C-alpha cells in the first residue's frame with residue numbers, strides 16, 4: 001500500500017465515520033428517514049385510529065339503544081307523554097257520568113284548557129290541567145301527579161272562596177287533573193272577561209270587586225295572587241266573578257308566625273290591588289286609594305305592624 005493509498009483510505013474512513021456520526025445525531029434528535037417513518041408510525045397510527053373509529057361507532061349505538069327503550073317505546077309514550085285531548089276528556093267524563101257531552105273548547109291557556117260541556121242540557125265548565133306545562137319552574141316529577149295537584153289546589157281554594165261567599169263559579173267536582181264548575185254566561189255564551197266587558201256602571205263593578213277581595217282575604221283567608229282583567233268575568237247582570245285560583249295564597253296556618261312570609265303575602269295582595277287600580281284608571285279613569293283599601297283589608301293590627309316594620313327597615317338603611 002503506497003502512502004497516497006493509505007491517505008485515501010484514512011480519508012474514506014473519516015468520511016464514513018462522519019456520515020455515521022451525522023446519522024446517529026439525526027436519529028437522536030428525531031430526524032428519521034422518511035421511509036422508516038412510514039414503516040414504523042403508519043401502522044401504529046392506523047391502529048389507534050381504528051380504535052377511535054370503533055369507539056365513535058359504538059357510542060352513538062349505545063345512546064340510540066337507551067333512547068329507544070326510554071323515549072321511543074310507544075308504550076312509554078302513551079303512559080307518560082300522552083297529552084290531554086278533547087276526545088280523551090270527553091270519554092273519561094262521560095264514563096263517570098259527569099257530563100252528557102263536551103261541546104267546545106273555550107280557552108287554552110298555558111296550564112289548562114277550558115271546555116264547555118253539558119249535563120242533561122245544563123251547561124258546565126270543564127277545566128283540564130295539562131300534563132306538560134311549558135317553561136314552568138315546577139315542571140319536574142311525574143307530570144300526571146303535578147297536573148292533578150294543580151287541579152286539587154284550584155278546586156279546594158275555589159270551594160273555600162265559594163263557602164265564604166265570594167262570587168266565584170261554584171265548584172262541582174274534581175277528578176284527577178280535571179275540575180268541573182258552574183258555567184258563567186248566558187245562552188251558552190261564556191261571560192266576557194273584564195277587559196272585554198262593556199260596563200254600564202264601572203264604579204259599581206269596581207266597588208263590588210273590592211268588596212269581593214275583602215271577603216276573600218278576611219273570610220276565605222285567601223289572596224288571589226293573579227288578579228287581573230283576565231281573571232274576572234262579568235255576567236249578564238254586570239256582576240264580577242273571580243276565577244283562576246291555582247296560585248292563590250292560603251293564609252290559614254302560617255301567616256301569624258312568620259313575619260317574612262306575611263310580608264311577602266301582603267306584597268302579593270298589594271300587587272293584586274295595583275293591577276285592578278291600573279285597569280280601572282286607564283280604561284275608565286276611575287281611581288281609589290290603594291293603601292287605604294290595603295289597610296282596610298289586612299286590618300288595623302297588621303297594618304300597624306307593617307308600619308313599624310317599615311320604620312325599622314328605614315332606620316337600618
Ligand SMILES: Nc1ncnc2c1ncn2[C@@H]1O[C@H](COP(=O)(O)OP(=O)(O)O)[C@@H](O)[C@H]1O
Nearest residue numbers: 107109110112114125169182183184190191244
Ligand atoms: N266558569 C266559567 N264560566 C265561563 N267561562 C269560563 C269559566 N272559567 C273559565 N272561563 C273562560 O276560560 C278562560 C280561562 O280560564 P282560567 O280559569 O283563567 O284559565 P287559565 O289558567 O288558562 O287562565 C277565562 O278567561 C274565561 O273566558
Ligand SMILES: [Mg+2]
Nearest residue numbers: 109230231244
Ligand atoms: Mg286565567
